[in-house]
Amino acid sequence: xxxxxxxxxxxxxxxxxxxxxxxxxxxxxxxxxxxxxxxxxxxxxxxxxxxxxxxxxxxxxxxxxxxxxxxxxxxxxxxxxxxxxxxxxxxxxxxxxxxxxxxxxxxxxxxxxxxxxxxxxxxxxxxxxxxxxxxxxxxxxxxxxxxxxxxxxxxxxxxxxxxxxxxxxxxxxxxxxxxxxxxxxxxxxxxxxxxxxxxxxxxxxxxxxxxxxxxxxxxxxxxxxxxxxxxxxxxxxxxxxxxxxxxxxxxxxxxxxxxxxxxxxxxxxxxxxxxxxxxxxxxxxxxxxxxxxxxxxxxxxxxxxxxxxxxxxxxxxxxxxxxxxxxxxxxxxxxxxxxxxxxxxxxxxxxxxxxxxxxxxxxxxxxxxxxxxxxxxxxxxxxxxxxxxxxxxxxx
Amino acid sequence: xxxxxxxxxxxxxxxxxxxxxxxxxxxxxxxxxxxxxxxxxxxxxxxxxxxxxxxxxxxxxxxxxxxxxxxxxxxxxxxxxxxxxxxxxxxxxxxxxxxxxxxxxxxxxxxxxxxxxxxxxxxxxxxxxxxxxxxxxxxxxxxxxxxxxxxxxxxxxxxxxxxxxxxxxxxxxxxxxxxxxxxxxxxxxxxxxxxxxxxxxxxxxxxxxxxxxxxxxxxxxxxxxxxxxxxxxxxxxxxxxxxxxxxxxxxxxxxxxxxxxxxxxxxxxxxxxxxxxxxxxxxxxxxxxxxxxxxxxxxxxxxxxxxxxxxxxxxxxxxxxxxxxxxxxxxxxxxxxxx
Numbered sequence: 257x258x259x260x261x262x263x264x265x266x267x268x269x270x271x272x273x274x275x276x277x278x279x280x281x282x283x284x285x286x287x288x289x290x291x292x293x294x295x296x297x298x299x300x301x302x303x304x305x306x307x308x309x310x311x312x313x314x315x316x317x318x319x320x321x322x323x324x325x326x327x328x329x330x331x332x333x334x335x336x337x338x339x340x341x342x343x344x345x346x347x348x349x350x351x352x353x354x355x356x357x358x359x360x361x362x363x364x365x366x367x368x369x370x371x372x373x374x375x376x377x378x379x380x381x382x383x384x385x386x387x388x389x390x391x392x393x394x395x396x397x398x399x400x401x402x403x404x405x406x407x408x409x410x411x412x413x414x415x416x417x418x419x420x421x422x423x424x425x426x427x428x429x430x431x432x433x434x435x436x437x438x439x440x441x442x443x444x445x446x447x448x449x450x451x452x453x454x455x456x457x458x459x460x461x462x463x464x465x466x467x468x469x470x471x472x473x474x475x476x477x478x479x480x481x482x483x484x485x486x487x488x489x490x491x492x493x494x495x496x497x498x499x500x501x502x503x504x505x506x507x508x509x510x511x512x513x514x515x516x517x518x519x520x521x522x523x524x525x526x527x528x529x530x531x532x533x534x535x536x537x538x539x540x541x542x543x544x545x546x547x548x549x550x551x552x553x554x555x556x557x558x559x560x561x562x563x564x565x566x567x568x569x570x571x572x573x574x575x576x577x578x579x580x581x582x583x584x585x586x587x588x589x590x591x592x593x594x595x596x597x598x599x600x601x602x603x604x605x606x607x608x609x610x611x612x613x614x615x616x617x618x619x620x621x622x623x624x625x626x627x628x629x630x631x632x633x634x635x636x637x638x639x640x641x642x643x644x645x646x647x648x649x650x651x652x
Numbered sequence: 653x654x655x656x657x658x659x660x661x662x663x664x665x666x667x668x669x670x671x672x673x674x675x676x677x678x679x680x681x682x683x684x685x686x687x688x689x690x691x692x693x694x695x696x697x698x699x700x701x702x703x704x705x706x707x708x709x710x711x712x713x714x715x716x717x718x719x720x721x722x723x724x725x726x727x728x729x730x731x732x733x734x735x736x737x738x739x740x741x742x743x744x745x746x747x748x749x750x751x752x753x754x755x756x757x758x759x760x761x762x763x764x765x766x767x768x769x770x771x772x773x774x775x776x777x778x779x780x781x782x783x784x785x786x787x788x789x790x791x792x793x794x795x796x797x798x799x800x801x802x803x804x805x806x807x808x809x810x811x812x813x814x815x816x817x818x819x820x821x822x823x824x825x826x827x828x829x830x831x832x833x834x835x836x837x838x839x840x841x842x843x844x845x846x847x848x849x850x851x852x853x854x855x856x857x858x859x860x861x862x863x864x865x866x867x868x869x870x871x872x873x874x875x876x877x878x879x880x881x882x883x884x885x886x887x888x889x890x891x892x893x894x895x896x897x898x899x900x901x902x903x904x905x906x907x908x909x910x911x912x913x914x915x916x917x918x919x920x921x922x923x924x925x926x927x928x929x930x931x932x933x934x935x936x937x938x939x940x941x942x943x944x945x946x947x948x949x950x951x952x953x954x955x956x957x958x959x960x961x962x963x964x965x966x967x968x969x970x971x972x973x974x975x976x977x978x979x980x981x982x983x984x985x986x987x988x989x990x991x
Contacts, residue, residue: 324800328801331797333794334791334794335794339791347795358801
């Protein structure tokens with residue numbers, strides 16, 4: 257009877273909530289991660305093989321002795337032999353609050369396993385990876401998951417995913433100390449080795465550029481949002497337990513670190529990743545690419561007003577607003593007989609927030625009759641009344 | 653947890669009876685020693701049993717009593733030595749394993765305790781005391797795992813355990829073991845199912861060492877087999893709750909729509925049961941010759957001999973329980989006494 261109950265509990269645990277539009281991934285992924293082992297234990301419990309489940313959970317504990325969730329499930333599997341249990345974390349006389357974090361972690365890990373995105377689906381945010389960006393990181397705070405994508409000629413290809421913890425108070429960071437994780441398009445700015453850090457950060461840390469230009473325009477503040485590891489006394493932390501950072505198990509951080517390029521690798525943090533079919537992704541990419549190309553062509557055309565029509569009324573650049581920007585452009589363009597603008601190493605990233613924002617980064621090769629230069633640029637494009645307009649432009 | 657005070661399986665008893673017939677004085681001697689133990693005169697009892705064993709060094713009953721006396725004297729390590737040697741010499745006896753488990757558990761060695769209890773159950777598949785003890789050990793192991801999960805300090809938790817030795821021949825209640833010609837083959841099969849299910853599941857590592865016994869349950873578990881075992885385990889737990897006079901646990905084994913024997917109201921029946929179960933100083937209920945028949949995925953009938961003993965009453969009866977599975981749990985829907 258205990259067996260039945262435990263099975264029901266675990267099945268209920270991962271099937272609750274809205275049905276996922278995602279189906280389990282097809283094709284073989286060879287991994288020996290904690291999640292894979294945990295998933296195997298789960299399958300055994302569902303199949304009624306509680307003995308095998310216990311054996312495997314003990315195996316997992318041998319590999320990850322500080323994996324608290326594994327100890328919890330071991331406790332449940334043992335207790336289920338003594339008496340019926342009706343929940344994950346059936347330890348008697350333990351305050352619920354103590355158990356909530358571990359339960360939430362169990363749900364998050366098992367759901368992520370059940371709802372792995374199909375490998376041919378692409379996060380909507382990765383419209384175009386830059387040539388120099390070998391990998392991209394996309395975080396889903398609701399699923400407590402970090403997905404790693406490889407740049408295959410601009411097309412993102414799924415590599416692997418990891419369990420992560422994020423801010424205690426959820427996503428959408430706005431203020432210093434609000435203990436939330438920011439939502440937006442960021443990149444790794446630094447690599448901090450463990451020697452420079454306290455044990456709390458585990459095997460290393462990768463700060464990201466929160467607040468980015470758009471965050472500052474929106475008045476968001478705070479700092480010190482990092483991807484980092486876990487203290488030595490625990491393998492992992494509950495899903496919502498950080499002060500806003502994205503926290504990985506040390507072994508996962510080490511594996512991820514091999515693919516991170518400081519100053520380059522995009523880290524996109526979303527509440528709930530939107531996935532696109534390759535066809536839809538291609539349509540969005542082409543459509544946005546056309547907007548950008550139009551901006552470039554209009555600049556070259558020397559029709560300054562057509563060029564300026566790409567800029568939003570709320571546009572800002574470092575120390576400039578739309579008026580000063582427009583005056584400057586009119587003045588400069590008046591002295592030109594020709595302009596050639598070439599964009600290369602193009603990256604396009606849709607912001608996961610509600611604003612309808614796209615970050616575009618590129619190397620801009622500007623040539624004209626009296627001036628030539630090459631700069632790295634960042635632009636934020638915002639959809640305004642059905643048209644994309646530039647709300648920020650600056651050098652990277 | 654309960655210690656076993658005397659080797660209690662019938663076959664063993666039979667051997668003793670023959671031995672006592674040949675050596676009546678020795679039998680008296682053991683009974684005297686047992687009386688001393690019961691009076692708490694452990695030192696004297698130990699002296700006498702050592703004298704007895706000097707003449708009959710391999711005698712299992714004498715060695716068993718010696719182990720018990722040492723346990724009573726809190727000489728855990730010595731008691732373990734005696735029971736371990738007894739298990740080696742008489743691996744078919746379930747009681748020394750049980751008592752070893754109790755002693756290991758007292759030392760906080762719950763993994764070892766678990767192994768011993770699983771051995772005990774393997775030798776004696778319907779051994780209620782070992783099941784009950786195993787339940788306690790699992791609970792303890794679970795508690796240790798939970799402490800690690802929650803990062804609690806478990807150093808205090810090990811201090812207390814409620815294990816107790818099986819103390820008395822009459823209070824341990826094994827089902828009869830083969831050879832038992834009167835026993836219907838189905839009963840044997842039901843018991844054997846528990847054995848394989850329990851031993852194979854509970855101790856996969858040990859099961860690997862004994863593939864013949866363990867494989868069938870692990871490799872191709874037919875649902876009926878698991879269910880049969882679950883029904884029997886439920887009934888053993890029911891008998892155990894009754895024996896321990898845990899009224900609320902006992903009543904929890906009955907379905908919400910339980911058909912009371914005389915058609916009386918549920919409250920009325922419960923009140924009567926509460927009174928009957930809590931009144932005696934001591935109750936012991938044993939299940940013998942259980943036979944499980946699965947009628948459907950959620951319906952089962954189990955027949956057995958119910959050996960009830962209280963301080964004032966001894967009743968040996970045939971019992972039938974009609975069981976249903978509700979929310980994954982087997983509960984009693986009807987209880988009938990008589991063939």
